[in-house]
Amino acid sequence: MKQFTTLGFLAGMLLMSGCSTSVESQFKKACRDGGGNRTFCSCLYEQVSGHYGKERFDAIATGKRQLPNDYNEKVMEITYHCASKQL
Numbered sequence: 001m002k003q004f005t006t007l008g009f010l011a012g013m014l015l016m017s018g019c020s021t022s023v024e025s026q027f028k029k030a031c032r033d034g035g036g037n038r039t040f041c042s043c044l045y046e047q048v049s050g051h052y053g054k055e056r057f058d059a060i061a062t063g064k065r066q067l068p069n070d071y072n073e074k075v076m077e078i079t080y081h082c083a084s085k086q087l
Contacts, residue, residue, distance in 0.1 A: 023061040024049070043082035048075060 024045055031041035049057040051074060059065040068074075 023058045027061070037086075040082050040086055043085060044075075044078060047078040047082065051078070 027045050027048075028038075028041045031044055032038065036044065052060065052068065056065065060067060060071075
């Protein structure tokens with residue numbers, strides 16, 4: 001499970017970086033670079049962006065909005081959800 005904690009952390013770090021290419025592709029790349037497979041990383045992106053809404057999520061990722069107070073907790077919850085689908 002430590003791997004999934006790292007994936008959530010990497011996903012959070014992406015949001016702080018304000019990448020120039022699409023938020024979705026950068027999020028998924030950071031996730032895969034952290035050890036997630038394509039299915040897991042797609043699940044993570046879809047669930048997190050779905051929770052916050054894609055527009056709001058993009059604004060957060062590009063630094064136009066601050067991270068919501070529940071962001072870390074929500075990403076970890078979703079990380080475990082997506083990981084459980086891989087079992």
